[in-house]
Amino acid sequence: MARWWWSRGADEPTPAPEPAAPPGASATPRVTRARIAAWFESQGYVYFTDGQGELGGLWRSNVFSFLLGGADEHILQVRGQWHRLVTMDRIEEILEICNAWNTERLWPKCYVKVRDDGQISVVAEVSTEVEHGADDAQLGTALLCGLSAASLFFSSLDERYPDPASLPPAVAG
Template identity: 55%
Template sequence: MAAQPDEHRPWWRRRRASGDAPEPRMEPSDDELHANVTRLLARELGVAESATEHPRSVTPARIAAWMADNHFSYFVDNDGDLGGLWRGRLFYFFLFGERAEILQIRGQWHREIAIERLEEVLDLCNEWNADRIWPKAYVRVRDNGRVHVVAEVATDLEHGATDAQLSQLLFCGLSTGSMFFDAIDEKYPDPAGSVP
C-alpha cells in the first residue's frame, strides 16, 4: 500500500521534517469557550430569561404562609408539627435532614382498615407504587391492630426553593395524596355514606 502524501493525512499523523519546530497550538480562552457554550445552549434550548426570584430555604413559616395564601386551614400540634386538612384528609408537612432541607408531605387516609385486610391493602399500595412516582403509598399497623393508610411525597431542597417551586411541590403532595386516597375510597366505600 502506497503511503499517502502528508497533505491528505489527518494533522496528527503528518510527518514533521527534521528540525521543524512544532506548530504552536492556540487554545481558546475561557471567554471564548463560555461564548461558544452560551451560543450552543441558546440554539438548542432557547434564550433563558433571568430569574425574578432566587431559591430560599424552606421553613414552616413559608409553608404556613402558603397555606394562608391559598385559604387552607392549618394548625401546629403539640410537637410543633404543621398540619392541615385537605379534602377531609389529614396531611402533615415535615422538614427533615441536618439543615431541614428535606420537605415531606405525609397524608393519612381518614378511615382505618381491619388487620384482616392488611394483605389486600398492601397489594393496593404496591400496585400504586409500581405505576406512579407520587405519592409513595404504604400502611402502618397500630398497637390496636388497626391499619392506617399513608401517602408521602418527599423532596430534597438542599438549595432551597422559590415560592413558585414550593407551591408546586405542596400542591403535588396534596393532590397526588388525595388521588391515592380517592382510589382507596373506591375500593373501600364508606358504609355510612350510602343510603340504607
C-alpha cells in the same frame, strides 16, 4: 450538596469550593415552616401547628402533615393519612393495592402502618429535596403535588371501599 475532589497525593477528600452566584443573582430562599404556613395563608387554607411545631391540616377529610426532615431540614415531606382505618384481616389486600400503586406511579409513596390497637393506617407521602431552597412558585408546586397525589390515591381507596354510611340501608328480608 457538597462536591468533592481529590488533590494529588491527598489521602482525604477536600470539599470543592461552591460556585459563586452570578452578579446580581439572589439566593433562592430556604424552605421553612414559616414559609409553608405563609403559603397556606396565601391560598386560604386552614392549618394547625402541633406540639412539636410541625404543620398539618385536613384536605378532603384526610389528615396531612408537612414536615422538614434531614439533618439540615432539607427534605420537604407532605404526608397524608387516609381518613379511615382498616382492620388487620385486610392487610394483604391493602398491601397489594399500595404495591400496585407504587409500581405504576412515581408519586405518592404509599404504605401501611399497624397501630398499637391492631388497626391499619394507610399513608401516602411525597418527599422533595429542598437543600438549595425554593422560590414561592416552586414551594407551592411541591406542596400541591404532595396534596393532590396523595388525595388521588385516597380517592381510589374511597372508590374501592365506599363509606358504609354513604350507602342506602340494607333492606331486611
